Amino acid sequence: MSIHSYKNKKVLITGGLGFIGSNLARRLVGLGAQVTLVDSLVPVYGGNLFNISDIRNSVACNISDVRDPHAITYLVQGQDFLFNLAGQTSHMDSMTSPREDLEINAAAQLSIVEACRAVNPNIKLVFASTRQIYGKPDYLPVDELHPIRPVDVNGINKLAGEWYHLLYNNVYGIRACVLRLTNTYGPAMRVKDARQTFLGIWVRSLIEGAPIKVFGDGKQLRDFNYVDDCVDAMLLAGASDIANGKVYNLGSKEVINLGDLAAMTVGLGYGGQYELVPFPAERKAIDIGDYYSDFSLISRELGWEPSVGLEEGLKKTVEYYMANNQHYWDASK
Numbered sequence: 001m002s003i004h005s006y007k008n009k010k011v012l013i014t015g016g017l018g019f020i021g022s023n024l025a026r027r028l029v030g031l032g033a034q035v036t037l038v039d040s041l042v043p044v045y046g047g048n049l050f051n052i053s054d055i056r057n058s059v060a061c062n063i064s065d066v067r068d069p070h071a072i073t074y075l076v077q078g079q080d081f082l083f084n085l086a087g088q089t090s091h092m093d094s095m096t097s098p099r100e101d102l103e104i105n106a107a108a109q110l111s112i113v114e115a116c117r118a119v120n121p122n123i124k125l126v127f128a129s130t131r132q133i134y135g136k137p138d139y140l141p142v143d144e145l146h147p148i149r150p151v152d153v154n155g156i157n158k159l160a161g162e163w164y165h166l167l168y169n170n171v172y173g174i175r176a177c178v179l180r181l182t183n184t185y186g187p188a189m190r191v192k193d194a195r196q197t198f199l200g201i202w203v204r205s206l207i208e209g210a211p212i213k214v215f216g217d218g219k220q221l222r223d224f225n226y227v228d229d230c231v232d233a234m235l236l237a238g239a240s241d242i243a244n245g246k247v248y249n250l251g252s253k254e255v256i257n258l259g260d261l262a263a264m265t266v267g268l269g270y271g272g273q274y275e276l277v278p279f280p281a282e283r284k285a286i287d288i289g290d291y292y293s294d295f296s297l298i299s300r301e302l303g304w305e306p307s308v309g310l311e312e313g314l315k316k317t318v319e320y321y322m323a324n325n326q327h328y329w330d331a332s333k
């Protein structure tokens, strides 16, 4: 099955009003799918109706919470695909509100796969996991065989979320696969604060003329995916039966340290400056150090390669927020 086979298929996206979910929805609408978005729109997370303003009349939107098993059981009925992206994404919040993270990222995930087993075992599931579960890498690049050692509550619960999907694939034959995303950025990411990604607050600082704050010595290595590349990976994983029961890393060949990334961001031509500041202790305690992934498995098996370069992606992102910032933050605050 190719990604063009989404035409006329019924697709449910949990977390569909969030950053990646809304970009995925837009692509699926373009491919002719019948798309339903589920999102709780809890204000501290990334959901934002503006993210789908251009496709609002082409998707069904259901404002409900994945922690409600009755709503989920109703919503998964008759769907061909479920892209399961609803999540509490803040690592810091997982430490201050660990039970909420458990309820969304683990318990609700169990309800979702249970609902599929009960009313729609023929559905195909794609779960958005995170590279955070590896913890501090023993070696680089990190492949899927690297030990799992979460450094925060979020990592533990996302791992449980992954395994509910894999278990239901293995035991009940409900087709499911897992993508371990690395830092994903682009239009529609949460830029109001640093809850979702530090790049969000960097973009806001750049546009507001405030210095970008780089924690530590700026030497920390990271890889980044532009959201369109991440969406490509999700569509390929959903469309492929080779992916069933598998875990794939996403990543990029463009590995960069955060100091150089800040320099690249201020060098885009929109002004701005950056400064190195001491790592806040509470962030340092759950930091994973250098990270970049080996994503050769998904390249080999599904033919996925990221195609948007970092500089090009950053430019598109900054331009998007320059044009639309009023929908993402209140400039008076």
Ligand SMILES: NC(=O)c1ccc[n+]([C@@H]2O[C@H](COP(=O)([O-])OP(=O)(O)OC[C@H]3O[C@@H](n4cnc5c(N)ncnc54)[C@H](O)[C@@H]3O)[C@@H](O)[C@H]2O)c1
Binding pocket: 014, 015, 016, 017, 018, 019, 020, 021, 038, 039, 040, 041, 042, 045, 046, 047, 048, 064, 065, 066, 067, 084, 085, 086, 087, 088, 089, 104, 108, 128, 129, 130, 131, 180, 181, 182, 183, 184, 185, 189, 190, 196, 197
């Ligand atoms: N963006 C990244 O860099 C990144 C990296 C690794 C993993 N991920 C994973 O990808 C997925 C999507 O992340 P995103 O970056 O688009 O974040 P996001 O916060 O923009 O999207 C998540 C969406 O889920 C919704 N949501 C949260 N709790 C919910 C609940 N209980 N019921 C219904 N909806 C709920 C939020 O309102 C939000 O719209 C998440 O599962 C996240 O863990 C993202």
